Amino acid sequence: xxxxxxxxxxxxxxxxxxxxSEKLSSLMRRLGLKxxxxxxxxxxxxxxxxxxxxxxxxxCLAYAAxxxxxNVRTVEHLGSIDRPNPIQQALADExxxxxxxxxxxxxxxxxxxxxxxxxxxxxxxxxxxDGNLCRCTGYEKIESALMKLAGKEEDV
Amino acid sequence: MKRKHQVVGHSVRKIDALSxxxxxxxxxxxxxxxxxxxxxxxxxxxxxARITSIDTSVAEAMPGVKLVLHHGNVPxxxxxxxxxxxxxxxxxxxxxxxxxxxxxxxxxxxxxAETPEQAAAAVGAIKVEYDILEAVLDPHxxxxxxxxxxxxxxxxxxxxxxxYEPEKNVAARVGMDIGSIDDAMAAADVSxxxxxxxxxxxxxPMEPHVAFAEPANDGRITIVxxxxxPFHVRRIIAxxxxxxxxxxxxxxxxxxxxxxxxxxxxLEDVVALGAIRTGRPVYWKYTRAExxxxxxxxxxIETRLRMAATKDGVVTGIGMDCLSNTGAYGSHALTVVxxxxxxxxxxxxxxxxxxxxxxxxxxxxxxxxxxxxxATQSSLAVECMVDELAEKxxxxxxxxxxxxxxxxxxxxxxxxALGEGKAGVxxxxxxxxLEQCIKLGAKEIGWRRxxxxxxxxxxxxxxxxxxxxxxxxxxxxxxxxxxxxxMNEDGSFNLLMGATDLGTGSDTVLGQIAAEALSTTIDxxxxxxxxxxxxxFDVGAYASSTTYLSGSAVRNCAEKVRKQILKVAASMLDxxxxxxxxxxxxxxKKDGTASVSFADVATHSMYASDQHQIGxxxxxxxHKSPPPFSAHFAEVEVDTWTGAVKVLNYVAAVDCGxxxxxxxxxxxxxxxxxxxxxxxxxxxxxxxxRGVMQNAxxxxxxxxxxxxxxxxxxxxxxxxxxxxxxxxKSVSEICIxxxxxxxxxxxxxxxGVRLYRSPFTAETVWRALAEG
Numbered sequence: 001x002x003x004x005x006x007x008x009x010x011x012x013x014x015x016x017x018x019x020x021s022e023k024l025s026s027l028m029r030r031l032g033l034k035x036x037x038x039x040x041x042x043x044x045x046x047x048x049x050x051x052x053x054x055x056x057x058x059x060c061l062a063y064a065a066x067x068x069x070x071n072v073r074t075v076e077h078l079g080s081i082d083r084p085n086p087i088q089q090a091l092a093d094e095x096x097x098x099x100x101x102x103x104x105x106x107x108x109x110x111x112x113x114x115x116x117x118x119x120x121x122x123x124x125x126x127x128x129x130d131g132n133l134c135r136c137t138g139y140e141k142i143e144s145a146l147m148k149l150a151g152k153e154e155d156v
Numbered sequence: 157m158k159r160k161h162q163v164v165g166h167s168v169r170k171i172d173a174l175s176x177x178x179x180x181x182x183x184x185x186x187x188x189x190x191x192x193x194x195x196x197x198x199x200x201x202x203x204x205a206r207i208t209s210i211d212t213s214v215a216e217a218m219p220g221v222k223l224v225l226h227h228g229n230v231p232x233x234x235x236x237x238x239x240x241x242x243x244x245x246x247x248x249x250x251x252x253x254x255x256x257x258x259x260x261x262x263x264x265x266x267x268x269a270e271t272p273e274q275a276a277a278a279v280g281a282i283k284v285e286y287d288i289l290e291a292v293l294d295p296h297x298x299x300x301x302x303x304x305x306x307x308x309x310x311x312x313x314x315x316x317x318x319x320y321e322p323e324k325n326v327a328a329r330v331g332m333d334i335g336s337i338d339d340a341m342a343a344a345d346v347s348x349x350x351x352x353x354x355x356x357x358x359x360x361p362m363e364p365h366v367a368f369a370e371p372a373n374d375g376r377i378t379i380v381x382x383x384x385x386p387f388h389v390r391r392i393i394a395x396x397x398x399x400x401x402x403x404x405x406x407x408x409x410x411x412x413x414x415x416x417x418x419x420x421x422x423l424e425d426v427v428a429l430g431a432i433r434t435g436r437p438v439y440w441k442y443t444r445a446e447x448x449x450x451x452x453x454x455x456x457i458e459t460r461l462r463m464a465a466t467k468d469g470v471v472t473g474i475g476m477d478c479l480s481n482t483g484a485y486g487s488h489a490l491t492v493v494x495x496x497x498x499x500x501x502x503x504x505x506x507x508x509x510x511x512x513x514x515x516x517x518x519x520x521x522x523x524x525x526x527x528x529x530x531a532t533q534s535s536l537a538v539e540c541m542v543d544e545l546a547e548k549x550x551x552x553x554x555x556x557x558x559x560x561x562x563x564x565x566x567x568x569x570x571x572x573a574l575g576e577g578k579a580g581v582x583x584x585x586x587x588x589x590l591e592q593c594i595k596l597g598a599k600e601i602g603w604r605r606x607x608x609x610x611x612x613x614x615x616x617x618x619x620x621x622x623x624x625x626x627x628x629x630x631x632x633x634x635x636x637x638x639x640x641x642x643m644n645e646d647g648s649f650n651l652l653m654g655a656t657d658l659g660t661g662s663d664t665v666l667g668q669i670a671a672e673a674l675s676t677t678i679d680x681x682x683x684x685x686x687x688x689x690x691x692x693f694d695v696g697a698y699a700s701s702t703t704y705l706s707g708s709a710v711r712n713c714a715e716k717v718r719k720q721i722l723k724v725a726a727s728m729l730d731x732x733x734x735x736x737x738x739x740x741x742x743x744x745k746k747d748g749t750a751s752v753s754f755a756d757v758a759t760h761s762m763y764a765s766d767q768h769q770i771g772x773x774x775x776x777x778x779h780k781s782p783p784p785f786s787a788h789f790a791e792v793e794v795d796t797w798t799g800a801v802k803v804l805n806y807v808a809a810v811d812c813g814x815x816x817x818x819x820x821x822x823x824x825x826x827x828x829x830x831x832x833x834x835x836x837x838x839x840x841x842x843x844x845x846r847g848v849m850q851n852a853x854x855x856x857x858x859x860x861x862x863x864x865x866x867x868x869x870x871x872x873x874x875x876x877x878x879x880x881x882x883x884x885k886s887v888s889e890i891c892i893x894x895x896x897x898x899x900x901x902x903x904x905x906x907x908g909v910r911l912y913r914s915p916f917t918a919e920t921v922w923r924a925l926a927e928g
Contacts, residue, residue, distance in 0.1 A: 029185075032181075033179075034179065034180075034181035034183075034185075034186035035178075035179020035180075036179075037183070037185075037362070037363070037412070038185070039362045039363060039364070039412070039444070040444040040853075040854050041443065041444065042444060042853055042854065042855065044444075044853070044854035044855055045362060045444075045854055047362055074179065075177070075178060075179040076178070076179055078178075079177075079178055080178055081174050081175055081178055081180075084174055084177065084178060087177075088174065088177035088178055089174075089177075091173070091177050092169055092170070092173035092174045092177050093169060094819070095167060095169075095170060095173075095661075095817075095819030095820055095822070095823050096823075097170055097172075097173040097176050097177055098170075098413075098659040098660065098661065098823055098827065099176075099361070099362065099363070099410070099411065099412050099413045099414075099658065099659025100172070100173070100176025100177065100182075100410065100412075100659065101183065101361075101362040101363045101412030101413060101659075102362050103176055103177050104176075104177070104178075104179040107177060125862075126862045126863045126865070127863055129861075129862045129863075130861045130862055130863040131861070132861075132862070133362065133854070133859060133861055134362065134862075135359075135360055135361060135362055135413050135415070135827070135831065135859065136362075136413055136659050136823070136827045137823055137826060137827050138823075138825075138826030138827045138828075138829055138830035138831070138865065138868055139826075139830065139861075139862040139865050140822075140823075140826040140865075140868050140870075141819070141822070141823050141826065142862070143862065143865075
């Protein structure tokens, strides 16, 4: 039996019909939020990361119904090509975006950290982004982009 | 040779970086048309079996099911899934569906239904009876007397004249001899003879294989696919489905990583036939488990290596015998094992060289193209043996390499002897800065502080090891890339090319080459690539070819367009072409009296007089495959109680000629290095006794995360390759070959124990330490 939920998605209040078994990743993509990728569908790769009430969640593991009454954000809400968020800008400028499949999720994880802790150490950054896998970059440029943004280039 | 460039050599921002960071819908799954049907595959649960009956009647009657495909209702055309040039050097040993299954994860039947859930339910309702056959699960058993024959179907053949003995489970054989390795070994002051082995691994692109096909309004089929080889997809799907090439359009949008595995044509036949038969769009994406089991892997290769040297440390012989496990199908079987020899044997000068490569079929997952392509496998053998040989001679392994490595102006008989499915192409080395790579890398890692293993005590011991490497740039006289450029009235240019950007940034790099050759800026180059209806041909992204080969096509084309611009400007300014110079998107008289902008020129050519489209097309083939060179250094810490190895620091110094975009070249190197480190230390396939992979999940197949990563320092050592666009060679593949030998040598330097088989997990290292 379908369930009706109310939540805020990227700043807009929505009332949505979801199936009890539907995953949050499926709901996001169904709503056209294609930045939410599904790289493994088993809670390992992190490409499906979204922010729920400001905290990163693997949307391939979370049920869509679990965001009832909550605030969900994806990178579509963080910035646009004309007005990118500083994290998006930093990653693009540093050459940290290769295939880019992991990058929207990486941006959200970095956003979560930098909101709480605008000047993390390199170690804090590495630990925080541990749940977002990337196979292209070796993480070097992602790390250096984010540490530059945190004003701590010298730590890397 | 230093030249001043405006765009080339600058780290301009990757042209799609912001779009990707903003999460724009640019990947195959983001573009699936509404109303698409979904595919679920029934995979073989058996390593080797004949299908005696298949009953799909219950499945076909289930809700939402539109079509069930199996060996009884599809064209039976022997082909290869390897997306290589035609005729492919891989055997035609694969059918869309067959009445025999050859590994756990082989295709049995596909269900196409309205929803993935309905398709999955119907897969469970297909009744299949199997006659289970004895399986070959060890490559050493493949060609023994009485071994079960994996490919006993009469249609199987290789489309080129190379040895192929399916009745012995031999998918490929290759070899060469220069002088006599046996004589060299007998006469040597110092020699070694060891067997090394590398293991199964997967590419693990963050986006698994994914494709959809859609009936177009003109009755044709459009395939949108995550591929490295759109033109080979078009040709091979037309072949497999027995339809004309013109019936298909293949588009590659952004793709979520490839690393070789998307040089393989694995999904497109099913979605295309599904779309033809149902008249609906059909979509299929591998699960992560399917990506591990049913996509492609790195061929495990066992390498017997012999090396001989004089007491002065001069190499006198090198002999390599490779046994490659190609798994159930011969995809890239010949060329990978061939490259194990051809990419590493020329690295050290030697009067006596021996090579044999044999690729055997087994009932295990299928090998394929994987970044490094055989050289990753053989570099373990060559670079570990060089380390050991130097030690035996009492020489610094770094000095031993400096003394013996190939240099500018030198050649190797290997280049001519070993090609890809035919004889190779003779070449002498143009640019080579390996010596500088070795020296700069050694300085950066602190080579002098490495010490000797016997002096290291305690639970945690550190060590430093190195490896020297070479690869190639394109497949000479085989690969072709083409580009076309047309000019727009605002002075911008459409650059259309077949070259395939799989996340590497090749659209940007090739755009930079066009901008440089046209004396304009990168924002004036509108890049569109990899669409078989719209862009010219290119073999695709493999063999480290894109910058060197496709980049040359772009440069040639841009230079032709430049001449056309000059001609129009000369008529506008009423002067001779020789009186004009182009700079900064302007054409000016050299005497400074008059000028016109590119926009003026283009507008004039379209509307004013002698109207025509300024534009051209060029294609390019290469006559050599100039190797990039690299020296890698690893510093490790070994926990001698547990065997756990931690890489503390990693340095990769690389000579890729001119780095067209230095940050992207560094990014290639860093990504390849970390993939290589992860391959060396944690990645592995665990099989049970029935050939079933036990760890087909990112939970149990460990790839490195940001927290696992050591600091990786890339040093670009510029050289100028005269035959490349603006001096460029390749960079993408060489970087993955260093970690396995550099880490093995570092573990030796830390502990005094040599490792001959990868991966170097805590368990294998602990056992090796226990055995001493």
